[in-house]
Amino acid sequence: MxxxxxxxxxxxxxxxxxxxxxxxxHRRKSLPELAEIDTVSRELSALEDERVRAQVAVDDLDRDITRFERDIEQVRTRKDRDQARLDAGGALREIEGLQHELATLNRRQGELEDAELELMEKRETAEQTLNEIKKRISDALERRGAAEARRDAANADITKEQEFKTQSRGPLANDLxxxxxxxxxxxxxxxxxxxxxxxxxxxxxxxxxxxxxxxxxxxxxxxxxxxxxxxxxxxxxxxxxxxx
Known part of the structure; x- marks a missing residue:
């Protein structure tokens, strides 16, 4: 030729x-923001798994606390009924039986309330853990959003340069x-x-x-x-x- x-x-x-x-x-493909976005996205995925586990823990505790509250209310209802019967009087054997049952119910109520209090303390800790994870997710989302904004700005600059170079290439190639x-x-x-x-x-x-x-x-x-x-x-x- x-x-x-x-x-x-x-x-x-x-x-x-x-x-x-x-x-x-090459610059578009190797923007540092791309690696940052990928890292934060993986971090968010792991945090979301943690959030789900933490939420399940809180939900489980809420369910257990609700069950204890229901059991405690049943004991209180039974106590009120027995107390009413005791206040109405009756045969000595019946009164002794009611007094024994009330003592048993009081112990049962105490045990249930102690267990409920322990669960409530655990729930407070679990909710704190959940809130901390949510805060970390919020921070990570903010960091990813900032990185995406920087990526988009850099891509816009690259696109402008590419358009300028491409426009200058056409006449140059056509003249050869x-x-x-x-x-x-x-x-x-x-x-x-x-x-x-x-x-x-x-x-x-x-x-x-x-x-x-x-x-x-x-x-x-x-x-x-x-x-x-x-x-x-x-x-x-x-x-x-x-x-x-």
């Missing part, structure tokens, strides 16, 4: 734009021979770099120094001949800096 030396040199301008676009794409641009694009798609400056006898793509037959081949090539590197296949752009 042949192309005017000036057209070949302008491939470096096209490559500079494409390199900038690649860097912007299309067969040269097609070759350049094909090489760039495979290697990430379509054209490279030869400087001081070294290919700017693979950084390998030219020597022997390869050096003679490049030296002998006419200025309008499109020369490619034997090692990396990039189009080698020759200028006064090439040392050939």
């Amino acid at each position: 042949k192309a005017a030396p000036d057209a070949q040199r302008r491939l470096l301008d096209l490559q500079a734009v494409d390199t900038a676009l690649n860097q912007l794409a 021979p299309q067969d040269l641009v097609q070759l350049y694009d094909k090489i760039r798609a495979n290697t990430g770099l379509g054209a490279a400056l030869v400087r001081a006898g070294r290919c700017g793509g693979c950084r390998i120094e030219l020597y022997g037959a390869d050096l003679n081949r490049v030296k002998a090539a006419k200025p309008d001949e499109v020369v490619r590197c034997e090692e990396c296949s990039r189009i080698m752009i020759r200028t006064n800096e090439s040392g050939l």
